[in-house]
Amino acid sequence: MTLQLHAHARAFPIGGTIIEVQDVSLAFGGVKALTKISFDVREHEVRAIIGPNGAGKSSMLNVINGVYRPQEGTLRFRGEVLAGITPRRAAHLGISRTFQNIALFKGMSVLDNIMAGRNLRMHATFLEVAFRLPRAKREENENREAVEEIIEFLEIEHIRKTPVGRLPYGLQKRVELGRALAAEPKVLLLDEPMAGMNIEEKQDMCRFILDVNDHYGTTIVLIEHDMGVVMDISDRVVVLDYGKKIGDGTPDVVRADQNVIDAYLGVAH
């Protein structure tokens, strides 16, 4: 699979640092999930975090998203230190995410799932909503338009009203991407967006990720343990192994790195 990444000039050229992770360590009891990890993410780039199973990739994402609080180290978002960040605060700051094991609202339709993603963009109070006052109505219509745009963008018009629990896996992943996108995030965290997909679905997903990056300029941080896919679509790659950073750089640099090769292929001792 070869995808011509950003073959044309980028609509959103890569800018300054948007997320900076500095010496972050995270432990669960005696188990060290992350040890002194530092890296940065620049605005508008596609940044991948890769590594074998159990390398600490998801933990890293959960730290950025505020699910886990690291014991050591600092996290900066646009230069501002984020101490004690929660998932809700992350959402307010413009950090959206998807989950490794799809976390959609299964009983709700595709439309409702993506509408729920616009929660923070809707400000009417409960009473305004309950009595259908003008602001609540107007807000509902405006946001519905934005959601329809996303639905069109992700080519899921035909399943708009289907409860997501009934959709095949690949489509559910796409809906989850749509829900995260609905918040119009600055940064999109994707936790193994291509896990469990067949080659065709993977290609589709790669295309959508690149399109999101191109079209909306969204900075993307994605986790993957399949190296091949990631190398094609990422601008820069961080490699983790056993909670430590063992490589960082452009795909070509990382691919040639001896430590990375050892971690992936094993090494004779």
Add this chain to the structure above:
Amino acid sequence: MAGFQFFMEVLVGGLLSGVMYALVALGFVLIYKASGVFNFAQGAMVFFAALSFVGFMELGAPFWLALPMTIALMALLGLGIERFVLRPLVNQHEITLLMATIGLTFVIEGVAQLVWGVEVRRLDLGIKDQPLPWLADNTGLFISQIDIFAAVVAGILVATLSLVFSRTKVGRALRAVADDHAAALSIGIPLKRIWALVWAISGIVALVAGMLWGARSGVQFALVFVALKALPVLIIGGFTSVPGVIVAGLIVGAAEKLAEVYIGPSVGGGIESWFPYVLAILFLLVRPEGLFGEKIIRRV
């Protein structure tokens, strides 16, 4: 013809009381939908609400003052339960939460009687328990005014909430919280505020149910048992569906009255009190998720 008229009277009477069952069941559904807790204390809340309302009026508060006072009290009770009983138990097993609400039932019942006393109270909403003359004259049906009033109020409340939860941002947030906590947090839905809201609303629903049932059959401890009739309604309608509750309420109300009148005599009568449960068992055997419940699909 007289036979048909009688049948209609029984049927309409049954449907009207069915709307009231739906109202009680609604309180259960709201909380179950948003937090996965089966709130056993809903019946006690109905009792507490009606008793407090009558209590305020006995203390000299006029109707227009007693109502907002009781609404505020019920909202506070709901918020308090969420904050002090359920929030510390977040992420516990379902059975733990159920036990907590059973405990809560006894506390609420006890406190209610401690504060307001144990005697049966009359609650007068100013509507007569007499057949509506217009209806009797034109169709020959004798339907009590208070039954009609209660059904209209309950119907409006159920329809409003049903619309709010299916069509608006609050409804989506509520269903989202019920489906997946982590995902709901990640899109910025305030979990605790949603739970507090749901408990406050179900407190107010309990008040409306308590006032309507109280006006019909007196404000007394037996109101707690009205909540038990909500169980077959929930099973038939599905625990997570607001429209399901309406339809199932109507089914239960009509079925129990018709069964009492037409089957009752041949088995010695008194089947009204258990017939809905038989219906519920049949539904459990045939359609365990209820008429409108979310279909349980397990992928293996």
